[in-house]
Amino acid sequence: MELQLTGAQILLECLKEQGVDTVFGYPGGTILDVYDALYQTSGISHYLVSHEQGAAHAADGYARSTGRVGVCFATSGPGATNLTTGIATAMADSSPIVAISCNVTSQLLGKNSFQEVDSTAVMRPITKWTHQVTDVAELADVVRAAFLVARSGRPGPVFLDITKDVTQTMTSYAPVHLSEHLARLEPGLLPEGLRASLEPPVVDEGAVDEVARLVLSSKRPMIICGGGVVRSRANGELNRFANLIDAPVAITVMGGGGFRGRDPLTTGMIGMHGSQASNMAVDNCDLLLALGCRFSDRIALQPDTFAAKAKVVQIDIDPREVGKNVHCEQAILGDVRQVLQLLLQRLEPEGQLDHSDWKEFVFSYPTETVYDEEEGHLTPKQVDSVVARLCPQDTIVSTDVGQHQMWAIQHFHYDYPGQLITSGGFGTMGFGLGAAIGAQVGNPTKRVIHVTGDGSFRMNCIELATEEHYKLPIITIIYDNEVLGMVHQWQTLIYNGHYSQTNLDRPPSWPDLARAYGLDGRRVSTVADFEDALREALDCGHGYVIDVVLDRDEMVRPMVPGGQHITNFLAV
Structure with a gap:
């Protein structure tokens, strides 16, 4: 009508x-x-x-x-x-x-x-x-x-x-x-x-057969879980696939939630701030299966030497990404979920594979950074550990961009697509609070945590008014080191300590700002105080800002400088 x-x-x-x-x-x-x-x-x-x-x-x-x-x-x-x-x-x-x-x-x-x-x-x-x-x-x-x-x-x-x-x-x-x-x-x-x-690409069955053959002949297989796994909601298929072929799995920034962070096969993040386990595995594998990963310059920092010992297989829905940054021996164009289903059909009849020796080598390297724990001195790992312990396991985490973002990806363990919301490709400071609002509106029964830094938060903190008006119980955790943390880290390691325009020791007081918007807030500097503040925030039923005091010289580790070989760690 x-x-x-x-x-x-x-x-x-x-x-x-x-x-x-x-x-x-x-x-x-x-x-x-x-x-x-x-x-x-x-x-x-x-x-x-x-x-x-x-x-x-x-x-x-x-x-x-x-x-x-x-x-x-x-x-x-x-x-x-x-x-x-x-x-x-x-x-x-x-x-x-x-x-x-x-x-x-x-x-x-x-x-x-x-x-x-x-x-x-x-x-x-x-x-x-x-x-x-x-x-x-x-x-x-x-x-x-x-x-x-x-x-x-x-x-x-x-x-x-x-x-x-x-x-x-x-x-x-x-x-x-x-x-x-x-x-x-x-x-x-x-x-x-x-x-x-707009029509899904027709998957080349011959290419799937060839990749299955490569998997069966590999002695040191490695998987990269990229953003395409998250977008296609292929986490279930990837879990079956990785455990079937017994291959370690590295996770990109955009791949968080595509593979369970608690799975024994997880090596952690890969790339510039990737774990030693992830980067060493990619450098020594004989088969690299890149799922929905475009090999950005934060992953393949030196494309010519990236995974040089491996046959690289790239699976992606976008033909423009295949072979664009890293040469691949074999590609499958298609939706990651559909391709994994086809690979499982071919490989499951072959039975469970065993790569115990290879995994022993990979996991001899750490999957997370170990910090020196000092009395009264908060570390990012301590903060993240308290959040993981007190918050529901399905909590959605939205981040801004900078050191806090890397710490949240390194130390939180994401279980499903859409649990981690972060700006990976464009690196947008000020993204996190607006994104948290959208996530909370779309998931009213889930807890949403907004992890940010004092540099990012000051850009779009005005959205606290939106959070308060619509009674959205978002908890903002500010990693407050009074500097532009990631830029300060680069200035320390690469620019001879020339701290040009990265000092942020200036107003506002974040808890006072939260109260001005009708919310609550606390400034904390010890693990005990942070735990008390987080419990209060979880119980209060409305938005809350926790200002966490961190040392300005705290670094994201490991770190590989841009353009360097993936195992040339500047800081570990």
Whole structure:
């Protein structure tokens, strides 16, 4: 049945058609018709953030933690450009969000109108697809296409810019079933290559046979669990596969939760701040199976010598990533979950493999950093251990970027996809609190911990207002060393102690700031005080900020400098 609706109403109906019940946003002049329609509709909850960047990060955190598409709204000009950091963050980490802004009317485009910017030109390099809607007749198809693009193939962000006159114009609207969306798309709406990528790639069965043969002949197999395992929710299949072939598993920053951190086969993080066990295993294996891993410069720091003794197998859904950074002898193009299922079909009849000697070598190296524990002196491991002991095992952890991020990945043990939410590819300071808000909204029955540093937290701490208003019981733990920790560490190790502009011994007092926003907070400097504060935070039923005093010279260890061989540890 066709209805006569305005463009603003059609937009909301299309969102509901896609199963959207949550939007994060910030209104403004050009998007007011959408907000007016939202006022008169039901079924969509809107969360008003403090800054549009927070809306993008919240949509991203929602998407990563739930596996659904996250949605955010913004107005034109600075509203739209304030979304860019969040959109670029989602693009770097293959997170499916749909960001929607409204622009000036079609007649005012290109005339330097108030709050006008060519936002589609700004967004095009940092999205899977960007489209401006100037004709209400195409609006429904564009919105449907946006969700298809965001969640299909290698997921990622889509940006839609809708002119104000489109939101005001009436036209006919007919609901469409999700299964019909791709078939109904106008042929010219999406670029041909993008449209083709919406269909899952057909896995080459011959390549699967060859990889199975390589596995059976390997004496020293090694697996890298990358972000593709998390995105495809292939954790169950990877657990079966790794234990079947008896291979150690290293985990990338984006792979957290793709393989159980408590599994005896886990070697810990790999790369620049990877464990000695992970890096030594990659350097000595004879077969490296990279699952959903793009071999970034933080993993393959020196590509020419990376896994030089191994035959490298790369399994990825994106053909552009295969062989891009590290040469691979064999590749399988496809969804990681589907490929693992096919490999299991071939290998399970062969029975359990045994690589005890190889594992003995690998695990002779530490999988975690050992710290000198001193009375009254907090270490990152002590903080993380208390969190792991007191919080539920399914607690979601959102991080910002820096030393605290590496410590949280090194020392927490993630059990399922979406449990770790962190900015890996773009390295966005200020990401964590917005992402935690999105994760808490999407997972209201789970505990959400936001781990941050004093440098990152000061960037977007304004979202404490959002946390308080919506009664979100997020616990923020600040690793407070009064410096830009990771940059300070590099200045110590590489720049001869030239601490240029990394000192942060300045206001505010974080507990006082939390109280100003209507939350509670404490500053702690001992393990006992931290444990008391965390218990109080878990029991209080609302947001809480714990300011943890750390030594400014505490380092993330191990560390391999950029461009160096993966076992050239500068600090261990």
